[in-house]
Amino acid sequence: xxxxxxxxxxxxxxxxxxxxxxxxxxxxxGEVFGLLxxxxxxKTTTLEMIEGLTPPDAGTIEISGLSWRESAPxxxxxxxxxxxxxxxxxxxxxxxxxxxxxxYYPKRLGTDELLDLVQxxxxxxxxxVTLSGGQAQRxxxxxxxxxxxxxxxxxxxxxxxxxxxxxxxxxxxxKMKAEGRTTMLTTHYMDEAEALCDRLAILDHGRxxxxxxxxxLIASLGIPSVVELTFEGAAPDPSAFAARxxxxxxxxxxxxxxxxxxxKALLPRLLTAIDVERLVYSQVHVRRATLExxxxxxxxxxxxx
Amino acid sequence: xxxxxxxxxxxxxxxxxxxxxxxWRLYARxxxxxxxxFLFPLLMLFGFGVIFxxxxxxxxxxxxxxxxxxxxxxxxxxxxxxxxxxxxxTLPAAxxxxxxxxxxxxxxxxxxxxxxxxxxxxxxVAQGQxxxxxxxxxxxxxxxxxxxxxxxxxxxxxxxxxxxxxxxxYAAFLVxxxxxxxxxxxxxxxxxxxxxxxxxxxKFRRLAVTPLPKWVFLLAQILHRVTVxxxxxxxxxLAARLGFGITNQGSYLLFxxxxxxxxxxxxxxxxALSSFASTVETYGAISNLVxxxxxxxSGVYFRLDNAPRWMQASVSILPLSPFLRAxxxxxxxxxxxxxxxxxxxxxxxxxxLSFVLAVRRFRWV
Numbered sequence: 001x002x003x004x005x006x007x008x009x010x011x012x013x014x015x016x017x018x019x020x021x022x023x024x025x026x027x028x029x030g031e032v033f034g035l036l037x038x039x040x041x042x043k044t045t046t047l048e049m050i051e052g053l054t055p056p057d058a059g060t061i062e063i064s065g066l067s068w069r070e071s072a073p074x075x076x077x078x079x080x081x082x083x084x085x086x087x088x089x090x091x092x093x094x095x096x097x098x099x100x101x102x103x104y105y106p107k108r109l110g111t112d113e114l115l116d117l118v119q120x121x122x123x124x125x126x127x128x129v130t131l132s133g134g135q136a137q138r139x140x141x142x143x144x145x146x147x148x149x150x151x152x153x154x155x156x157x158x159x160x161x162x163x164x165x166x167x168x169x170x171x172x173x174x175k176m177k178a179e180g181r182t183t184m185l186t187t188h189y190m191d192e193a194e195a196l197c198d199r200l201a202i203l204d205h206g207r208x209x210x211x212x213x214x215x216x217l218i219a220s221l222g223i224p225s226v227v228e229l230t231f232e233g234a235a236p237d238p239s240a241f242a243a244r245x246x247x248x249x250x251x252x253x254x255x256x257x258x259x260x261x262x263x264k265a266l267l268p269r270l271l272t273a274i275d276v277e278r279l280v281y282s283q284v285h286v287r288r289a290t291l292e293x294x295x296x297x298x299x300x301x302x303x304x305x
Numbered sequence: 306x307x308x309x310x311x312x313x314x315x316x317x318x319x320x321x322x323x324x325x326x327x328x329w330r331l332y333a334r335x336x337x338x339x340x341x342x343f344l345f346p347l348l349m350l351f352g353f354g355v356i357f358x359x360x361x362x363x364x365x366x367x368x369x370x371x372x373x374x375x376x377x378x379x380x381x382x383x384x385x386x387x388x389x390x391x392x393x394x395t396l397p398a399a400x401x402x403x404x405x406x407x408x409x410x411x412x413x414x415x416x417x418x419x420x421x422x423x424x425x426x427x428x429x430v431a432q433g434q435x436x437x438x439x440x441x442x443x444x445x446x447x448x449x450x451x452x453x454x455x456x457x458x459x460x461x462x463x464x465x466x467x468x469x470x471x472x473x474x475y476a477a478f479l480v481x482x483x484x485x486x487x488x489x490x491x492x493x494x495x496x497x498x499x500x501x502x503x504x505x506x507x508k509f510r511r512l513a514v515t516p517l518p519k520w521v522f523l524l525a526q527i528l529h530r531v532t533v534x535x536x537x538x539x540x541x542x543l544a545a546r547l548g549f550g551i552t553n554q555g556s557y558l559l560f561x562x563x564x565x566x567x568x569x570x571x572x573x574x575x576x577a578l579s580s581f582a583s584t585v586e587t588y589g590a591i592s593n594l595v596x597x598x599x600x601x602x603s604g605v606y607f608r609l610d611n612a613p614r615w616m617q618a619s620v621s622i623l624p625l626s627p628f629l630r631a632x633x634x635x636x637x638x639x640x641x642x643x644x645x646x647x648x649x650x651x652x653x654x655x656x657x658l659s660f661v662l663a664v665r666r667f668r669w670v
Contacts, residue, residue, distance in 0.1 A: 052513075052514065053513055053670075073314055073516045079514070081514040083514070087503075087508045091335065096330075103319075104515045105314075106314050
């Protein structure tokens with residue numbers, strides 16, 4: 001499979017922070033590729049450099065084999081972009097906005113088809129100011145697809161959407177994938193990343209920490225399960241308990257997390273330790289490891305922090 | 306590559322036309338912009354034009370405190386006052402005092418001993434002095450009549466514009482002023498403010514990821530503002546003609562050329578100023594700092610002929626003052642631009658400075 005997006009050695013220094021510190025990425029045609037990371041990880045800056053919005057300090061970017069320096073208008077004609085916040089004229093209607101933006105491109109999808117796709121048909125003639133946050137977000141998505149793009153960039157596409165809105169956006173992304181388009185998106189929702197992305201890059205401090213399919217990334221932890229002890233109020237200091245248990249205990253808010261490759265062996269020891277330490281907890285819970293754990297393991301921080 | 310047909314970008318001309326049409330459609334939906342652009346100048350013209358409607362000297366009221374006893378001299382004075390253009394209102398002392406205390410009286414005539422005294426309201430000195438002058442003249446007439454000597458002659462007064470052509474109408478003075486004010490607010494608000502808002506809210510960023518060339522977007526905006534100015538000025542001239550019978554006394558070509566020069570200057574100024582602010586709030590402060598001094602001091606509504614020299618001098622180097630002087634010379638006096646070289650050079654300097662700043666500092670994001 002040919003690479004639709006190829007990025008090598010991308011760097012961006014802002015006055016006070018090195019936002020992107022050498023990023024390499026390859027995205028195959030037809031893939032849904034996610035950039036996962038906490039706020040400030042460099043996801044948006046990386047995406048905006050690939051979209052041609054922010055000039056990189058160093059590095060090369062190729063989209064469909066074209067480079068920004070030589071073929072900017074051609075690239076722009078082929079990509080569809082949903083920025084983190086899309087601002088439009090207050091008194092433009094979705095239909096007019098799609099017609100206007102569509103007129104910038106050599107080829108385009110039909111306005112009605114797009115309104116249907118993002119379920120805005122009944123709002124086709126409403127002024128943009130009167131749309132709800134979710135409706136405006138869906139219009140922004142439709143605008144990103146107006147040029148029948150080969151490559152779609154979505155920056156936090158589901159931020160601020162309700163669960164149903166997120167689900168229907170996922171449907172649109174899957175439909176685009178089924179049509180052979182390539183999608184690159186950023187998110188800090190691990191469930192979204194897991195449900196939607198063929199492959200992911202985990203970013204932190206402007207670097208790619210790991211790339212792989214969600215399953216590969218979770219498997220790479222070597223810890224299929226996590227035992228969680230929930231407390232009422234703040235969790236106590238776990239050091240004595242961890243020593244008795246003979247396993248590491250991580251504190252996250254009011255929860256102790258104990259990663260383990262073998263919960264069957266851990267649980268009896270855990271219950272004994274609880275008895276001995278006279279620990280008062282409210283719940284015990286065993287779950288499989290998620291991308292969140294991968295992230296925690298790689299960075300020592302939670303995604304939402 | 307998905308499919309080969311339709312890989313050619315739309316022509317810039319088609320884009321420009323579409324963008325221009327979209328600008329107009331969205332602009333027409335903005336009620337605030339419609340009001341300030343088209344209605345407000347007309348309201349100003351009709352409002353001030355009617356308030357200060359002239360044709361003959363203004364009628365001023367002189368309050369006369371009723372004397373305890375009307376003497377022959379009082380009667381002769383009153384008669385002479387009646388022949389002047391003053392409206393005389395004779396009131397008992399208490400009522401006259403009440404009126405004075407309210408601040409409505411500009412000049413009051415009182416009897417003191419066997420003579421008279423004029424009391425002028427310090428807040429309405431201009432009207433008071435005109436009334437006082439007329440009253441003094443009437444007093445001389447009355448005295449001459451009582452003495453049986455020949456009446457003093459009045460010097461005839463003619464009101465005329467500096468170019469000897471136009472009438473004394475304030476509306477005629479106002480029309481070029483409002484044309485200039487329109488250009489100033491177009492540049493500062495419709496261009497500068499809109500640019501800052503688009504940048505702050507990320508409209509430019511959204512456009513920047515499309516293949517729409519930036520120059521097409523900017524040119525469409527400029528063309529739209531220029532057509533707005535043409536429409537606005539035409540409307541104002543039409544209203545002046547129909548409402549007050551005011552017409553351009555000079556060459557329409559010169560008038561149009563000046564408006565074009567002013568439009569270019571203030572457009573560039575709006576773009577230049579927009580580069581000094583990153584938020585609408587900051588821009589609001591900057592633009593008001595520029596707008597209000599020019600609106601008040603550059604001769605839109607009145608001339609600063611009585612202001613201190615240093616103030617006149619500093620105002621005359623702002624772009625609006627020389628522009629309005631030249632525009633009034635053409636419109637009100639039917640003159641050419643001879644003698645306006647220095648003023649037009651100032652305007653040109655502002656245009657050049659603004660243009661350079663706009664081009665060098667303009668930011669999309």
